[in-house]
Structure formats: C-alpha cells, structure tokens
Amino acid sequence: MAPILQVENLNHIYSAGTPFEHAALTDVSFQVERGEFIGVIGHTGSGKSTLMQHLNGLLKPISGKILLDGQDIWENKTATRQSRFRVGLVFQYPEYQLFEETVYKDIAFGPKNMKLDAQEIDRRVREAAELVGITAQQLEVSPFDLSGGQKRRVAIAGVIAMEPEVLILDEPTAGLDPEGREEILANINAYRQAKKATVMMVSHSMTDVARLTDRLLVMNGSRLVMDGTPAQVFARAEELLEMGLDIPQITQVFLRLQQMGLPVEQVYTVEQVVAQIKKLTGGSCYA
Amino acid sequence: MLKDITLGQYFPGNSPVHRLDPRTKLILLVVYIVALFSAGNWVSYGVVFAFLAISIAVSQIPLKSILHGMKPLVFILIFTGILNIFFTAGETVLVSFWGISITLEGIIRAFFMVLRILMLITGTFLLTYTTSPISLTDGLESLLGPLKKLHLPVHELAMMMCIAMRFIPTLIEETDKIMSAQKARGADFESGSLLDRVKALVPILVPLFISAFRRADELATAMECRCYQGGDGRTKMKLLRYKLLDFKGFGVGVVLLAAVFVLGSFGL
Structure with missing residues (x-):
C-alpha cells in the first residue's frame, strides 16, 4: 500500500517580497506510512x-508537493x-x-x-x-x-x-x-x-x-x-544538544554512566533502563 | 493576508523626523492640514507638496511603504475623482453625452480633490510611521494637558489609546490563528450565501472576544500589581522636552503657513 502522506521538496517563505521575509521550510521531504x-x-x-x-x-507551499494517499492535495478544491x-x-x-x-x-x-x-x-x-x-x-x-x-x-x-x-x-x-x-x-x-x-x-x-x-x-x-x-x-x-534540543533524562544519566566507564548501552525508555540495570547487577533488581 | 495590514505601523529609525518631539509633530501635522485646506491654487499646492516631499525625504521612510498603505484607499480616491469630474459645473465643456458634460473645471477640481486626500493621508501616515505609539500618546497627553482643568480624564484617555494601539497586532495574530484552527475543522469562510458567511464568523468572533476579555483582565491585574492608579501623581521616565530641532521644525511650520496665506492673498 502507498504511504498515507508523501511530502516532496516542500518550501515555504513567510512575508515573501517584503523586508520581513524569512524561510520557514527549506526542501523538506519525507513519507508517512499508515x-x-x-x-x-x-x-x-x-x-x-x-x-x-x-x-x-491550511498553508500553500511556495514549491513542492504534498500527496495524501497518492493524490496532490492542491490538485483541485475538492482535494484540498x-x-x-x-x-x-x-x-x-x-x-x-x-x-x-x-x-x-x-x-x-x-x-x-x-x-x-x-x-x-x-x-x-x-x-x-x-x-x-x-x-x-x-x-x-x-x-x-x-x-x-x-x-x-x-x-x-x-x-x-x-x-x-x-x-x-x-x-x-x-x-x-x-x-x-x-x-x-x-x-x-x-x-x-x-x-x-x-x-x-x-x-x-x-x-x-x-x-x-x-x-x-x-x-x-x-x-x-x-x-x-x-x-x-x-x-x-550531541548533535541534538547542539541544536538546543534536549534528550530524555534517562538517556542523559546513561550517557554520563558511559562516560564514567560503566559498560552500559544507550537507552531512552524505562524498560531499557530496567534491562540494563539487571544486566549490570546480574539479575537482582527491584524496579 | 491579515498580517499585511500596516495600519498605524511604526518604522523605527533615527532621522530628524523621528527625533522630533511628538508634540512638535502633532502640531506640525495640524499646521500642515490647515495649510493644505487653505491652499487653493497650483502655486500654494506646490508649496505644501514641497513641504510634504521634503519631510518624507528627510524621514527616510521608503516611498514604497507609504504607497502600500494607500492601497485600501484606492476606491475612495477613484470615487471622489469621478464624482468631481462629472458633477462640477463649468464653462469650458470638453465632452458632452447623455446630458452629462465633462468640463475642464471639473477635471481640475477632481485632480485637486484627489491630491488633497492623498496628501492628507500621506501626512498622517508619516506621523504614525515615524512616531512610536507610546511617544505619540505621551505627546497627545501633554498637548491635551490643559483640559485636565476641565476635569477631563486626559491621562486615562491617552492610556486607553496606547493600549488599543498596542493590541492591534496581537489581535490580528490571534484572529489569524483562530481562523486557521476553525478551517482545520472544516469551517468555510469563502463560499455560500451572505447569511452563510455572516454565520461563519461566529466561530471566529466568540473565541476572539473571549480571549480579548481574558487579555484585558490579565493586563488589568498586571497593572494593578505594579500599583497603577491612574494619572494622579504619576511621573514619567522620559520627560518630553523641546530641543533646538523642534524650534527649527516650528520655524518651518510658520514659514509654510505664512507662505500659503501670503500666496492666497495674491490670489495664487
């Protein structure tokens, strides 16, 4: 089955042609599966x-396409x-x-x-x-x-x-x-x-x-x-932090543990943490 | 889009026009309007026009922005022009059809009327473009100060005006957001009968009013928290003081008025 949403080379600029113009989207492409x-x-x-x-x-792209179920949503008024x-x-x-x-x-x-x-x-x-x-x-x-x-x-x-x-x-x-x-x-x-x-x-x-x-x-x-x-x-x-974004708190803790030399892997959910701790302590864990 | 509305927008800058005291600018605007309405001829119009042109040049406001602000007025200008062309009696008939005649006087009159409206609006735009809303209301409050003796709430009026101007862009943004949200729920503002379209405004107006009241409430609380109690005993951080530049401005204003009246007495 075709992806439900296909976004192809989407570009959008706010206030185009005025001194306040700035790019909001540059060449964005991705697909969303059902x-x-x-x-x-x-x-x-x-x-x-x-x-x-x-x-x-709601917004019309300056260039690029959005396909919903294979059909361009800007093809005609009904589609929009x-x-x-x-x-x-x-x-x-x-x-x-x-x-x-x-x-x-x-x-x-x-x-x-x-x-x-x-x-x-x-x-x-x-x-x-x-x-x-x-x-x-x-x-x-x-x-x-x-x-x-x-x-x-x-x-x-x-x-x-x-x-x-x-x-x-x-x-x-x-x-x-x-x-x-x-x-x-x-x-x-x-x-x-x-x-x-x-x-x-x-x-x-x-x-x-x-x-x-x-x-x-x-x-x-x-x-x-x-x-x-x-x-x-x-x-x-590290790239995420550079962008000013966060990473989950448990991921941060485990990154530090890694830096401290403990043999742990990268985690981001509680279940993974439990598994990791179990491995470290040899199975005894009350989490 | 709604965002393109430039009504009362302020263009920050550091030109002599920007630096003038807001009171000076308000007084000069009144002088300019008096001169504009007293002018009745090519020469006196030329003088007033020169004053406007020099002011714009000195202010460094791009001509494009000023013309952009004129867009909503095009209809009124055309309407005034046509009305004057067709309904001015005169002697030099140029064209005549269906009992209506276009006269040379009519065309000249229409030209002056359109020019007068254009210059009137451009002058007012120049004031709002070069003066921030805060200093504008400060100036107005100070100029209307003597009316306090008549127990007119001058400070309160100025404060209300200032708040109203401050919230124009906020409300426009809010309207935009609510419209998008209702469109996402399938609201349709562009088709249907007139009644349908009026009804379609309800989902925008109700949330807009509610949020305006909420904002007003929050603002009132915030002002009260900072002990705002009206104009009594309130001092200003930026005191308005006339400087050399302002006296120069007044000088130009006097020359403008004098020139128009003198030219008028010569029938020019």
Whole structure:
C-alpha cells in the first residue's frame, strides 16, 4: 500500500517580497506510512508548526508537493477540502477555539461541516467524547464551565469526531499538569488504536516522544535534519544538544554512566533502563 | 493576508523626523492640514507638496511603504475623482453625452480633490510611521494637558489609546490563528450565501472576544500589581522636552503657513 502522506521538496517563505521575509521550510521531504506514530521535535521557530499546517492544506507551499494517499492535495478544491477532514490538525492551546453553547455542539462542529447526517454526527460526537473521557452529562454543559484540561480534551474531541485518518497534534500537552498530560496522551493512544489512525505529534517533551512514538522527525532552522527511530535519533545526542534540543533524562544519566566507564548501552525508555540495570547487577533488581 | 495590514505601523529609525518631539509633530501635522485646506491654487499646492516631499525625504521612510498603505484607499480616491469630474459645473465643456458634460473645471477640481486626500493621508501616515505609539500618546497627553482643568480624564484617555494601539497586532495574530484552527475543522469562510458567511464568523468572533476579555483582565491585574492608579501623581521616565530641532521644525511650520496665506492673498 502507498504511504498515507508523501511530502516532496516542500518550501515555504513567510512575508515573501517584503523586508520581513524569512524561510520557514527549506526542501523538506519525507513519507508517512499508515498507522505510524511520529514525533516531531525541534527548537521554537524551526518550522514544525508551519510544516504541520501544510499537511492539511491550511498553508500553500511556495514549491513542492504534498500527496495524501497518492493524490496532490492542491490538485483541485475538492482535494484540498477533503484533506482538511482526512488530516485532522489540533493546534496549540486548542481550548481557545471553543465557541459553542454546549460541549456537544462544539464537538459536532467538524462533523457538521462534513455534511454528515444527524445520526452519524450524533454517533461520532458520543464516540469522540468517550475516547477523551467526557461524560454524557458534560456534553450538555457550556464548554466555558469546564476546567483547563477538560476544555482541551473537548477541543481534541472536536477534531477526532471528524475521524481523520491522520491526526496531527501541535504540542497537545503544553501548559498542563502531569496528570492532565498523561490523560491527553492516553486519549491520543486510545484514538490511534480505535481507528487504526496515523498520528503525528509535535512535542518538547523528549521523554514523551521517546516513550510513545515509533519514529522521530527533527527540524532545525527550517530544514528536516533527522528522520529515524527514537533509538537512531537519540544516538546522536550531541548533535541534538547542539541544536538546543534536549534528550530524555534517562538517556542523559546513561550517557554520563558511559562516560564514567560503566559498560552500559544507550537507552531512552524505562524498560531499557530496567534491562540494563539487571544486566549490570546480574539479575537482582527491584524496579 | 491579515498580517499585511500596516495600519498605524511604526518604522523605527533615527532621522530628524523621528527625533522630533511628538508634540512638535502633532502640531506640525495640524499646521500642515490647515495649510493644505487653505491652499487653493497650483502655486500654494506646490508649496505644501514641497513641504510634504521634503519631510518624507528627510524621514527616510521608503516611498514604497507609504504607497502600500494607500492601497485600501484606492476606491475612495477613484470615487471622489469621478464624482468631481462629472458633477462640477463649468464653462469650458470638453465632452458632452447623455446630458452629462465633462468640463475642464471639473477635471481640475477632481485632480485637486484627489491630491488633497492623498496628501492628507500621506501626512498622517508619516506621523504614525515615524512616531512610536507610546511617544505619540505621551505627546497627545501633554498637548491635551490643559483640559485636565476641565476635569477631563486626559491621562486615562491617552492610556486607553496606547493600549488599543498596542493590541492591534496581537489581535490580528490571534484572529489569524483562530481562523486557521476553525478551517482545520472544516469551517468555510469563502463560499455560500451572505447569511452563510455572516454565520461563519461566529466561530471566529466568540473565541476572539473571549480571549480579548481574558487579555484585558490579565493586563488589568498586571497593572494593578505594579500599583497603577491612574494619572494622579504619576511621573514619567522620559520627560518630553523641546530641543533646538523642534524650534527649527516650528520655524518651518510658520514659514509654510505664512507662505500659503501670503500666496492666497495674491490670489495664487
């Protein structure tokens, strides 16, 4: 089967032709296979958000192509509009877009725009609400009466109610407490498993991307500089640090252990750490 | 795109026009407008135009930026021009059709009207391009100072104006973001009937108002935390003081006014 998304030589320049012009994306190419969970990391202003907004046709590239299921999303108007529904984009701080009187109506906004029938809309709203842990009673209250974390889950439900094949999230956990963060990440995983969806997540938390994703894209200065599994990417720890990026805390600890001469390998998840410690201590470990 | 709006934008610089006291610039703008409306002839218009041209040249604001700001006004200019060409009575009829005649007087009048509007707006643009919003409101507050005796809340008005100007770019950015987010959920602002399009604005306006209120609330708290209590007893870090440059500016203003009035008395 063809990859779900193909990005070919994408270029984008902001404020082209004015003194404020600057390149946001330079020659970015990659492919996304169905069902992958991809993490996108990079410094602020490296072009991550710009890249994400290209994938559902919100921004038009200066040059280059985006193929969704083999079809150019800019080929005609229908293709562009379809790409909005097939690639769901959750912006940063999505709770600031809520506008309806009730949570139910707000989640139904996307499906309504898809011109689905009332029954299908109802099914999708209830299913999306359940996936993000919003109860039936909460569906009838005003979204502005909810807590910050709940508002964000409603906003995410508003996008997943469109049942996109590709779900893109721009820093979905920014500004939440640890519990709220875990809940959002669990919601994303629940959607991914329920719909066999492809997920791309922009994040500043290296620990989260290391733990959850199968593949990492690293952006730096408008270019895609690394593309590989978390193991491959975090193996280049020094380059990442040079870009002003972080590496997971446990990876840092184990790098130091390596430098101190202990016979350990590079790690980036808790399971790997447990295995390494077991090996070091000869099997006795209470982790 | 929304981002291209240059309304009231400030171009930082260090030209003599930038360095003038904001009060001087405000007064000179009033003098310039009076001169512009008193001018009634080629020669006096020429003098006012020369003043404007020299000011722009000295300010080092690229002509391109000034012309760019004119774009939204093209319609008004064309409308004014056409109205004056067709509806000015005159003796020298050039073309006549369907009972409407175009006269030489009409064309001249239209030319002057369009020129007057253009010069009026260019002059005001020059002020906002060369003066930061903060010093502009400082200048306004100082000039309106005497009205405090009449218990007019001059400081509060100036502060409100300053805050409003400060938040224009922020709100534009916010609108852009909300529009993108709603588009990502399939909102369509470009097609449908007029009613559909008005309805399509609700998903933008509601979040925009909510965030504006939230920002206002946060700003009020932040100001209160720094003990802001209005204009009473408030001192300024940058005191406005007239310098030699300002007196030179006033000199030019006086010469401009005098020239226009003297030329006017000669009927030129």
